[in-house]
Amino acid sequence: MKKILITGLLALSLPALAIAEEQSAVAFTAGGYDAFDSEDNATEIGVEYRFAPAADFYNIIPTIGASVTSDGAYWAYAGVRYDWSLSANWVLTPHFALAAYENGGGVDLGYGLEFRTGLDLAYQMTDRSRLSLGYYHMSNADLGDYNPGADSIIVSYSYTLGE
Numbered sequence: 001m002k003k004i005l006i007t008g009l010l011a012l013s014l015p016a017l018a019i020a021e022e023q024s025a026v027a028f029t030a031g032g033y034d035a036f037d038s039e040d041n042a043t044e045i046g047v048e049y050r051f052a053p054a055a056d057f058y059n060i061i062p063t064i065g066a067s068v069t070s071d072g073a074y075w076a077y078a079g080v081r082y083d084w085s086l087s088a089n090w091v092l093t094p095h096f097a098l099a100a101y102e103n104g105g106g107v108d109l110g111y112g113l114e115f116r117t118g119l120d121l122a123y124q125m126t127d128r129s130r131l132s133l134g135y136y137h138m139s140n141a142d143l144g145d146y147n148p149g150a151d152s153i154i155v156s157y158s159y160t161l162g163e
Contacts, residue, residue, distance in 0.1 A: 012076040024054035024161045029134075031154030033106070040107045044089075044152055050081065053139055059083070061071045063097065072104025091130065093120040101140060111144030120156065128160040 033044035046067030053059040061081040068074040079097020087094055097116040101109055118136025139149035
């Protein structure tokens with residue numbers, strides 16, 4: 001089942017590969033996984049590739065990424081983001097992704113397919129770099145018999161690739 005989910009996520013990302021340009025970015029994340037549960041929280045780190053905004057589709061930003069936690073959980077995901085400029089330096093970004101999840105020794109989210117939804121507030125440090133604080137929730141939307149969900153608070157540093 002996991003191989004099917006990962007293959008499906010990669011297939012979803014293939015159209016995005018065709019639009020990668022110099023505006024693509026890479027982001028490195030770190031923070032607290034299941035942050036509001038004092039018994040199950042863990043440290044989370046991840047990496048995300050953000051493709052160039054799709055100008056012909058409302059500037060939606062396709063993404064792929066992966067994260068791992070200190071208690072052995074890991075997931076790969078594919079999704080979309082949208083940057084909403086609040087000012088010259090501040091950007092609010094809602095995001096959504098489908099994730100192939102394995103709990104390892106951590107929280108059992110009840111199913112291998114999870115939905116990841118969140119919001120980031122970023123400060124544009126230079127033309128090419130941002131620092132953001134984000135929140136996201138990951139759950140299986142009751143696809144599984146068990147659906148506890150997990151909330152993460154993360155700090156992210158992203159850097160635009162190209163010239």
